[in-house]
Amino acid sequence: MKKAYVIDATAIFAEINPFVLDGEVYIPKRVVEEIRDSSSKFRLDAWISAGKVRVVDVGEESMKKAEKEAKKTGDFPFLSQADLEVIGLAIELSKGREVVVFSDDRGVQNVLLSLGIQFKGVKRKGVEKRIVWILYCPSCGRTFPPSYRKGVCDACGAPLRRKPRG
Numbered sequence: 001m002k003k004a005y006v007i008d009a010t011a012i013f014a015e016i017n018p019f020v021l022d023g024e025v026y027i028p029k030r031v032v033e034e035i036r037d038s039s040s041k042f043r044l045d046a047w048i049s050a051g052k053v054r055v056v057d058v059g060e061e062s063m064k065k066a067e068k069e070a071k072k073t074g075d076f077p078f079l080s081q082a083d084l085e086v087i088g089l090a091i092e093l094s095k096g097r098e099v100v101v102f103s104d105d106r107g108v109q110n111v112l113l114s115l116g117i118q119f120k121g122v123k124r125k126g127v128e129k130r131i132v133w134i135l136y137c138p139s140c141g142r143t144f145p146p147s148y149r150k151g152v153c154d155a156c157g158a159p160l161r162r163k164p165r166g
């Protein structure tokens with residue numbers, strides 16, 4: 001099977017070398033747009049113009065699947081749009097390809113684990129066990145569904161936290 005790699009911002013900051021990877025390397029458009037650091041931007045631009053890294057606008061259907069899975073694990077409220085695009089792109093590419101995602105983001109890794117998509121931590125070891133998170137208010141004890149993205153408690157305004165279920 002053809003190999004494909006997906007990289008996120010943490011992989012670029014960690015200065016991975018895409019040229020040593022034996023397959024196509026992809027990055028979601030949103031991740032590219034959010035790179036502000038000039039040396040990272042410079043590296044990424046060089047990879048793109050050399051034709052080693054391809055920028056992809058992730059399809060809606062794959063994004064929906066990514067969101068659905070992130071809600072299942074409870075990572076959704078803590079993932080940015082760029083994080084979700086990394087997951088969505090991995091889903092999209094996994095049709096007919098063996099995909100490996102390079103990311104140090106624990107939430108991204110957890111959702112990928114849940115999807116059965118491979119990943120590698122860049123600077124640190126990746127998560128090994130899938131966690132299902134519960135979103136709760138440490139002040140009044142209320143719990144919230146994973147689709148809740150306000151970050152503060154509806155009832156008392158305290159910042160929400162999360163804990164693993166079970």
Ligand SMILES: [Zn+2]
Nearest residue numbers: 137140153156
């Ligand atoms: Zn509360």
